Amino acid sequence: MGTVNPAVESARRWSYAVLVLLTLAAGAMDAIAFLGLGGVFTANMTGNLILVALVGGEDWQARALRAGLACVIFCAGLLAGFAMPGSGRGGGRRPSAVTHLIWADLALQLVFLAAWTLCGATPGPVLTLVLIAVASCAMGLQVAAARRINIAGITTAFVTGTLTSLVESSVSRGSTDLARRAVIVTALVTGALCSSLLLHLAPAWAGALPPVFLLLALVTIASRLRDLA
Structure with a gap:
């Protein structure tokens, strides 16, 4: 059995820590969107595609809109994220495309937070659409960043694939894969739970959670780069 390259294992741990933080941010943002922006998602596009097709019920036309x-703005964010040049994993001493994408994601999240706070966490119909667009674009950029990190069997904004890999790991793979995937699934739920609690207890502060998780991700990346210097 071959030995694991310490540098490769260190890079994998760094990548995984960033993915956990991105998953927390995605869960937090989706909870805000679903509970505060008219029952839609800004990260989980599978749910939105179903919502588009659900004809009938109260206010279904607005919900579909x-x-x-x-979905459209999320895809635009993905396109911009995948089109950004630069190395994917950030293994060198200079910030990678992943870092730039998370910074762009953070900038949009801060715009969202400012608007969310100014409207007192109760946006009107037009501002709701604007906030959905801003958050969806941010999530598209974030998913593009996560795909560039690229740890097999782990996704961040939608965890059906990760949940499938988790069950598969319980049957055929090692405990490390199983634990890592379980943490990712738990992180999405935890992010959503924290946001939903804040929406009930201090609604204006709920929008601050995703930027906090993104800042922690950037700190993690900066620490990695400092270790390589």
Whole structure:
């Protein structure tokens, strides 16, 4: 059995820590969107595609509009993220495309936070659409960053694939894969739980959670780069 390259294992741990923080941010943002922006998602596009197709029920036309807008803008964010040049994993001493994408994601999240706070966490119909667009674009950039990190069997904004890999790992793979995937699934739920609690207890502060998780991700990346210097 071959030995694991310490540098490769260190890079994998760094990448995984960033993915956990991105997953927390995605869960937090989706909870805000679903509970505060008309019952849509800004990261989980599978749910939105179903919402677009659900004809009938109260206010279904507006719901379909919001879900469709989220899908379109999310794809625009993905396109911009995948088009950004630069190394994917950030293994060198200089910031990678992953870092730049998370910074762009953070900038959009701060715009969202400012608007969310100024409207007292109760946006009107037009501002709701604007906030959905801003958050969906941010999530598209974030998913593009996570894909560039690229740890097999782990996704951040939608964890059906990760949940599938988790169950598969319980049957055929090692305990390390199983634990890492379980943490990712738990992180999405934890992020959503924290946001939903804040929406009930201090609604204006709920929008601050995703930027906090993104800042922690950037600190993690900066620490990695400092170790390589």
